[in-house]
Amino acid sequence: MNLTLKIWRQKNANDKGKMVDYPISDVSPDMSFLEMLDVLNESLVQKNEEPVAFDHDCREGICGMCSLYINGEAHGPDRGITTCQLHMRMFKDGDTITIEPFRATAFPVIKDLVVDRSAFDRIQHAGGFISVNTSGNTIDANAIPINKHDADESFEAAMCIGCGACVASCKNSSAMLFVGAKVSQFALLPQGQVEATDRVLNMVKQMDEEGFGNCTNTGACEVECPKGISLENIARMNREYLKASLKG
Amino acid sequence: MALDSKIPKGPLADKWTNHKNNINLVNPANKRLIDVIVVGTGLAGGSAAATLAELGYNVKAFCFQDSPRRAHSIAAQGGINAAKNYQGDGDSTYRLFYDTVKGGDYRSREANVYRLAEVSANIIDQCVAQGVPFAREYGGLLDNRSFGGVLVSRTFYAAGQTGQQLLLGAYSALNRQIGRGKVKMYNRHEMLDVVIVDGKARGIITRNLVTGEIERHSAHAVVLGTGGYGNVFFLSTNAMGSNVTAAWKAHKRGAYFANPCYTQIHPTCIPVSGDHQSKLTLMSESLRNDGRIWVPKHKKDVEAIRAGKLRPTQIAEEDRDYYLERRYPAFGNLVPRDVASRAAKERCDAGYGVNATGEAVYLDFAAAFMRYGKEVAHVRGLDENDDALVKKLGQEVVKTKYGNLFQMYEKIVDQNPYETPMMIYPAVHYTMGGVWVDYNLQTTVPGLYCIGEANFSDHGANRLGASALMQGLADGYFVLPYTIGDYLADDIRTGPIATDTPEFDEAEKSVRKNIEHLINNNGTHSVDHFHKRLGKIMWNKCGMARNAEDLKSAINEIAELRAEFWKDVRVPGTNDEFNEELAKALRVADFLELGELFAKDALLREESAGGHFREEYQTPEGEAMRRKEFQFVSAWEYKGEPKDAVLHKEDLVYENIEVKERSYK
Ligand SMILES: Cc1cc2nc3c(=O)[nH]c(=O)nc-3n(C[C@H](O)[C@H](O)[C@H](O)COP(=O)(O)OP(=O)(O)OC[C@H]3O[C@@H](n4cnc5c(N)ncnc54)[C@H](O)[C@@H]3O)c2cc1C
Ligand code: SF4
Ligand code: FES
Numbered sequence: 079m080n081l082t083l084k085i086w087r088q089k090n091a092n093d094k095g096k097m098v099d100y101p102i103s104d105v106s107p108d109m110s111f112l113e114m115l116d117v118l119n120e121s122l123v124q125k126n127e128e129p130v131a132f133d134h135d136c137r138e139g140i141c142g143m144c145s146l147y148i149n150g151e152a153h154g155p156d157r158g159i160t161t162c163q164l165h166m167r168m169f170k171d172g173d174t175i176t177i178e179p180f181r182a183t184a185f186p187v188i189k190d191l192v193v194d195r196s197a198f199d200r201i202q203h204a205g206g207f208i209s210v211n212t213s214g215n216t217i218d219a220n221a222i223p224i225n226k227h228d229a230d231e232s233f234e235a236a237m238c239i240g241c242g243a244c245v246a247s248c249k250n251s252s253a254m255l256f257v258g259a260k261v262s263q264f265a266l267l268p269q270g271q272v273e274a275t276d277r278v279l280n281m282v283k284q285m286d287e288e289g290f291g292n293c294t295n296t297g298a299c300e301v302e303c304p305k306g307i308s309l310e311n312i313a314r315m316n317r318e319y320l321k322a323s324l325k326g
Numbered sequence: 327m328a329l330d331s332k333i334p335k336g337p338l339a340d341k342w343t344n345h346k347n348n349i350n351l352v353n354p355a356n357k358r359l360i361d362v363i364v365v366g367t368g369l370a371g372g373s374a375a376a377t378l379a380e381l382g383y384n385v386k387a388f389c390f391q392d393s394p395r396r397a398h399s400i401a402a403q404g405g406i407n408a409a410k411n412y413q414g415d416g417d418s419t420y421r422l423f424y425d426t427v428k429g430g431d432y433r434s435r436e437a438n439v440y441r442l443a444e445v446s447a448n449i450i451d452q453c454v455a456q457g458v459p460f461a462r463e464y465g466g467l468l469d470n471r472s473f474g475g476v477l478v479s480r481t482f483y484a485a486g487q488t489g490q491q492l493l494l495g496a497y498s499a500l501n502r503q504i505g506r507g508k509v510k511m512y513n514r515h516e517m518l519d520v521v522i523v524d525g526k527a528r529g530i531i532t533r534n535l536v537t538g539e540i541e542r543h544s545a546h547a548v549v550l551g552t553g554g555y556g557n558v559f560f561l562s563t564n565a566m567g568s569n570v571t572a573a574w575k576a577h578k579r580g581a582y583f584a585n586p587c588y589t590q591i592h593p594t595c596i597p598v599s600g601d602h603q604s605k606l607t608l609m610s611e612s613l614r615n616d617g618r619i620w621v622p623k624h625k626k627d628v629e630a631i632r633a634g635k636l637r638p639t640q641i642a643e644e645d646r647d648y649y650l651e652r653r654y655p656a657f658g659n660l661v662p663r664d665v666a667s668r669a670a671k672e673r674c675d676a677g678y679g680v681n682a683t684g685e686a687v688y689l690d691f692a693a694a695f696m697r698y699g700k701e702v703a704h705v706r707g708l709d710e711n712d713d714a715l716v717k718k719l720g721q722e723v724v725k726t727k728y729g730n731l732f733q734m735y736e737k738i739v740d741q742n743p744y745e746t747p748m749m750i751y752p753a754v755h756y757t758m759g760g761v762w763v764d765y766n767l768q769t770t771v772p773g774l775y776c777i778g779e780a781n782f783s784d785h786g787a788n789r790l791g792a793s794a795l796m797q798g799l800a801d802g803y804f805v806l807p808y809t810i811g812d813y814l815a816d817d818i819r820t821g822p823i824a825t826d827t828p829e830f831d832e833a834e835k836s837v838r839k840n841i842e843h844l845i846n847n848n849g850t851h852s853v854d855h856f857h858k859r860l861g862k863i864m865w866n867k868c869g870m871a872r873n874a875e876d877l878k879s880a881i882n883e884i885a886e887l888r889a890e891f892w893k894d895v896r897v898p899g900t901n902d903e904f905n906e907e908l909a910k911a912l913r914v915a916d917f918l919e920l921g922e923l924f925a926k927d928a929l930l931r932e933e934s935a936g937g938h939f940r941e942e943y944q945t946p947e948g949e950a951m952r953r954k955e956f957q958f959v960s961a962w963e964y965k966g967e968p969k970d971a972v973l974h975k976e977d978l979v980y981e982n983i984e985v986k987e988r989s990y991k
Contacts, residue, residue, distance in 0.1 A: 090903065106600060110738075113602045116854070123852040123907065128898050131906055133392065135565040137605045138734065140490055141396040156737075163737045188536055189904040196513065199393050203505035207498035208457045212377045212803045214448035216455040220412060223466030233459035233484055236491060240395055269457045 079105040079166065082174040083118065085130055088187050095187065097176070107167035111154060112137060112144065114166055131190040137162040139304065142239030145246070146191055147178040152243035152302040160241060160304045180246035184253070184289045195242050197288035198256060204284035205277040206260045208269050222268055232266035235259045237305045244299035244307070250291030255299040257285050258311035265318050275322040282319055329582070329961055329976045332764040333437040338982045339419075342441045345765070346808055350815035357382030360814050361545040361822070363530055365517045365572050367394030369489070369496055369795055370778025371551025373802030376499035379508035381807055383814075386543055387500070388512045388532060390567055390909075395497045398553055398565040399798060402489020403610035403731065405471060405481035406795040408446040413470050417478040419443045424983060426793060429475045429662050430758070430786020431936035431952060432985045433588070433959075435978065437765060438783050445804045446796050450482055452803060458495040460484050471727075473791035474611055475662035475990070481792045486610055486731045492795055496802070515541075516909060517572045519833045520548060520579045520774060527579075527774035528823045531833050533841075535909060538902035540837060542830045544823035546814055547773045549806065550576060551798075554757040554779040556589065558917045558924065559869075560861025562754035563595060563608040569913040570920050573761050573780050581769035582961035582974060584762035584782035586920065587928035590789055590937045591870050592755035593619075593666035596738055597686040606753040607738060609689070609731055611791040614659045616694035616724065617748070619666070620646045621678040621687050631680050638680070638688055638747050649673055657990040664788045664937045664950070665990060667752035671870050672948065674751070681749055690747035695720030752870060756794060758785045758937065759927070762961040762976075766809035767801060770961075775810060777801035782959065787936025841901050844911045849894035853910045856891045860884065860914070860921055868925050873941045877929040881922055881969055888918040922968035927960055930973065950988075957985070 080103045088095030102118055109117070112134055119129035135143040144161040148154035154164045169175065177191065185193040210216060236259070244255035261278050264270025270277070293312060300309045334345040352360065360383050364375040367389040375387040389397060411417040422443035427434055450468070454460065460482050461469040470479040484491040503509040514535040521529040521544070529544035555570035556562035577583045594609045622628050623645050630636035649669055651658045661669075670687050673679070680686050696713075699720030703710045710716065721744050725732065735743050761769050761776040763783055769776050778798040785793065867880035891914070899905040934943045934950035943951040959976040 106602060108599045108740075109602045110604070113604050116604055117602060120852055120854060123896060123898055126896075126898060129907060131904055135391055135396055135567050136398065136401050137566060138401060138607050139737075140487070141391070141398070141400050141565065142393075143391055143396050158733065159737055163734070165737065165740070167740060192904065195392060199395075199501070199504075199511075199513075202498070202501045205505075207502040208455070209502060210452075210455045211380050212373065212452060212499050213380075214445070214452050214804055216451045219410070219450045219454040219460075220467050222454075224462060225466055226462045226464050229459055229462045229466075232457075233461075233491070236459050236484075236494060237487060239400075239490075240393065263459065264457050267457050267459065269455060 079107065079169065079171040081105055081169065081172070084174060084176040086178045087130070087190055090189055091186055105166050107165070109166045110137070110162060111148070111164040111166065112162050131192045133192050134162055139163040140239060142241040145180045145193060145241060145243070147180055147246055149176055152180060152246040153304050158304060158306060160239070180242050182245045182251035182290070184251065185242060185245065197290070198240050198242065198253070200288060201253070201257060201281055201284045202260065205280040208264065209273060224267060228266045232263050235262040235266070235307065235311055238307050239305055241304065243302045243304060245290065247298040247302040248291065249296065249298070250294060252293045252299070253285050253290040254293040254312045254315065255303060255307055257281055258315035259307045261315040261318055262311040265314060274318060275325050278315065278318045278322045329762070329974050330764065331435065331976055332766055333435070334765065338436065338440050341437050342444055349809065349812035352811050352815050352818060354382050356818040358384070360384065360817055361386065362547050362549060362810070363543055363545040364388070364549045364551060365530065366397065366551035366553060366778070366780070367500065368397035368399035368551060368553055368778060369493055369798030370802045371549070372397065372493065372496035372500050373799050374549055374551060374777060374806050375509055376496060376503050377803055377807040378810070379503035385503070385509045386512065386545065387509050388515045388517055390514065390516045390535060392513050394500055394511060394513070395494060397493060398568055399489045399493045399795070401565065402795055403486045403608065404473065404612035405483035405488045405792040406449065406492060407473070407480050407792040408450045408482060408796065409443055409480060410447050410450060412468060413479045415478045417480050421478065422446060422480065425476045426784070426790055427786065427983050428988060429788055429790035431788050431950070431988055432786065432957065432980065433935050433978065434784055434786030436980060436982055441805065442784050442797060442800050445800045448804060449796060449799045453492060453495050456495040456498060458484070458491050460491070471612055471615055472660065474614060474660045474666065475657070475790045481612070483612065486612070486728050489795060492799065496799070517575070518837045518912065519575045521829050521833045522579050522771060523823070523827065523829045526772045529825060529830065531837050536904050538900070538905065540834055542825040542834060544825045546817045546820060546823065547775065547810055549775040549777060549810070550761065550780050551778045551802065552780045554760070555917070555920060556754045556757055558860065558921050559754040559864045560857050561598065561603060561606050561865070563592065563606050566605060569916065571913050571916045573776070574916040574920055576761055576769060576771065576774060576776070578964050580771045580964070581774060581776070582762040582963050583760070583923065584959050584961045585759035585927065586924040586962070587868070587931060587938050588758035588787050588936065589754060590663055590756035590758060591667045591752045593663055593670055593752050594689060594750045595753035595755070596735065597681055597749055597751040598683065607734065608753070608755060609735060609748060609750055610728070611663065613689060613728060613731065616727070617659065617689040617691050618648055618693055619650050619659055619687055619689055620648045621673045621680060623647045625677060628678050628680065632682060647678070654990045661990045662788055662790060667870060668939060670752055685751045686749040687751065688747040689750045691724060691743070692747070694724060698723035756789055758782065758787060758789055762959070766812065767806050768809070768813065773813060775806060777806055787938055840912065840915065841908065843892070844895065844897045844908060845901055847895055847897065849896045851894055851896060853895060853897065853907055853914050856887065856895060857914045857917070859887055860918060863887070864921055864924070868928055871939050871941050872928050874929060877925045880925040881929070884918060884922040884925065885969065891915065891918055919968045923962060923971055926969055926971065927962065930960060931956055
């Protein structure tokens with residue numbers, strides 16, 4: 079395949095940045111999208127130009143490090159996958175592909191396609207945990223049976239990889255899906271009940287301070303989420319928040 | 327220096343308890359006066375940093391990704407072992423210990439493995455208390471699955487994302503401490519050297535990957551939990567950034583490096599598809615619970631398949647060779663990884679590989695669909711003889727167990743594994759070798775500790791499935807936080823460690839020198855070019871089967887490649903910015919040294935054990951031939967060039983287990 083790539087280039091956080099065109103030829107449909115960018119970068123290095131910076135690590139859809147806004151969609155055109163799992167067989171010979179960073183006020187660009195998502199970490203510092211010490215002096219794991227349905231639902235919420243596609247896809251740059259998933263994971267388990275009130279209040283407070291927008295229920299986040307995190311998690315967080323506010 | 331493994335005296339089952347009762351402690355008020363650096367936030371580093379902070383130490387933690395949650399532990403799929411005996415199938419601490427030592431082909435340290443088995447049950451309690459959503463049965467209790475090389479079901483799991491859930495558990499504990507100000511977290515920082523002051527590890531030099539700034543960090547002790555070095559092969563199931571740099575720099579500063587040649591080649595990975603390949607993807611070993619491995623019995627079928635004229639589903643049962651079930655009736659598809667990998671290679675070398683490259687075998691779920699489907703049909707009172715219905719019901723069961731793996735496979739290979747068998751081939755996956763540590767997880771440098779995959783400690787020559795997660799969390803939550811206190815007890819009056827000393831100057835200077843060389847080199851080839859060439863040498867000459875001649879030539883070729891790298895590599899951009907090529911160059915420079923030591927170690931080891939298979943040492947049936955003379959850990963001391971490393975032997979003594987020919991027949 080021969081393609082034209084339109085890629086966002088930005089030297090650093092202070093640079094204004096612009097789209098730059100790169101033709102690329104002989105792309106195999108079996109390549110992953112990031113392998114295609116590897117090929118581009120190899121050729122840029124050969125020409126003594128700076129390669130395109132992008133985040134990635136596991137390249138198997140689990141670490142949440144890769145991002146990229148491809149042809150107007152977070153993680154590109156395929157569904158239920160991350161950018162590193164996107165394969166070139168999704169594109170046709172002659173296509174033009176635009177590649178931009180995940181954009182949001184709370185995710186400033188570091189360089190080219192690399193953004194700073196540390197706001198997500200700070201939301202977790204505010205309450206994304208159960209306060210048990212790691213001494214191992216806890217009760218036997220099977221002392222608290224947990225309804226399989228709840229356990230499975232909690233697991234589904236916990237599958238969030240913290241990639242930020244939900245934020246990038248939302249016209250308000252809301253982080254509700256991400257935060258809702260974490261709140262839900264604990265809300266669905268008996269272990270999470272003790273601190274439920276503080277957890278949701280603190281996490282939401284931090285989310286607001288980081289400059290994420292409000293949720294207006296457009297549902298774009300759910301569509302682009304590579305892990306199928308459902309809007310139900312936002313609803314659950316809202317219920318938890320309401321409950322906590324009434325108590326608080 | 328003579329190696330002292332510091333194994334406590336007394337009966338095996340009492341060693342750890344006695345040791346804990348006798349080592350020095352630091353009182354809570356004094357812990358506030360002590361700083362500890364933890365490099366790495368995977369299961370090992372993340373759990374250690376959280377626990378040390380909880381105990382009261384001031385912790386600085388480092389990782390090269392943008393968040394601690396992205397350490398490669400996140401990618402572990404199948405599960406974590408623990409001797410809970412919830413299934414009542416006869417499991418016990420001793421049995422887990424026994425399986426692990428045997429699985430490691432009698433090349434691990436008894437006392438360490440026993441301790442690991444002992445604390446394993448605690449890990450599950452801890453994780454459940456933290457809210458880790460393990461898989462459960464309908465009664466609400468925890469579910470288990472079985473893994474290769476054992477006869478009990480002791481593996482806890484969360485679908486195919488066990489590592490993710492465990493890491494997020496450790497990350498949550500870490501977050502709690504970051505929130506309390508007890509851990510200072512440095513993301514996107516790469517450690518490039520250890521600083522030794524008066525013979526003790528007192529700090530590290532890092533590069534801020536965003537700004538390029540070279541920084542000095544001091545502490546009273548340094549803990550490395552920096553993962554494995556499988557990427558020395560270029561292609562592996564490790565993440566792109568996984569590296570040996572921290573461990574290697576520690577080695578160059580005096581830490582012995584143990585058993586570098588013990589590498590695990592995992593039998594079930596997605597085969598290589600072309601030259602553009604950047605990494606390989608694992609299909610969890612748990613799939614071997616339900617999948618059957620086979621190749622066609624007849625060459626004509628193999629050829630028809632390769633030519634696209636025949637589909638695997640069209641091959642009749644009697645024309646298939648389920649070679650693991652044939653060769654190893656007792657364990658069948660659940661033989662340990664080294665055995666399964668070599669058996670796949672044997673069939674493919676004999677010409678039975680089922681894809682265009684001839685390097686793939688089938689992993690087939692058809693029988694499992696029917697087996698599970700019948701069970702469900704029976705329970706729900708549906709027609710058990712309706713094959714289509716049964717298959718569909720069975721597929722649903724398999725989907726809940728391994729859905730994400732099937733999806734991953736389909737996205738990469740573009741074939742639906744519910745309809746046609748998966749194709750798999752062995753790939754580099756895990757490194758049992760690593761920094762040598764004593765029973766306290768301390769390296770040969772006082773104050774420098776090493777935990778998780780980065781050390782050599784518990785898996786001998788072959789790691790059993792679901793035991794790396796166990797080791798990482800055991801080290802980080804339950805072992806290191808105690809043993810490090812014994813060392814730090816002497817440091818309560820030391821006060822903060824200064825960074826404006828000649829030792830820090832020297833370390834920073836050597837880091838800067840390398841960076842400047844690379845940036846100004848202006849050679850002709852990219853970093854990847856060299857990394858790929860190194861990987862080819864490693865795979866062809868230090869891979870699944872090794873021999874003296876190949877290993878000798880590998881040592882020379884790697885040394886030559888390294889010289890060429892330093893002369894001819896091209897690193898664009900500058901130091902004082904985000905520069906991925908520079909970060910990669912620094913990692914590959916270290917792989918180019920490690921590779922040589924790896925080959926040297928493999929050459930020395932004139933036996934076959936676990937993942938290390940020397941063609942000269944095999945039984946008439948082609949199984950690994952261990953040799954009593956090699957019942958030792960090879961610990962290498964750095965002396966300039968990797969090939970000049972000096973060998974120190976730690977003899978392995980087995981008092982509680984009979985060393986036998988490992989048989990899975
Ligand atoms: C695909 C896959 C599946 C697996 N499945 C299983 C399984 O089912 N069960 C099982 O028991 N085991 C499994 N394993 C093995 C297991 O996951 C790993 O051995 C284990 O998670 C390693 O944990 P760790 O904490 O030692 O290292 P890692 O999780 O790799 O963490 C390394 C940390 O060190 C940091 N780091 C590295 N170098 C530097 C540096 N120079 N400077 C700063 N920071 C640095 C990284 O940022 C990271 O935080 C699997 C492995 C893979 C690859
Ligand atoms: S909710 Fe989905 S899109 Fe958002 S961070 Fe989590 S995995 Fe990514
Ligand atoms: S690189 Fe890890 S999810 Fe894409």
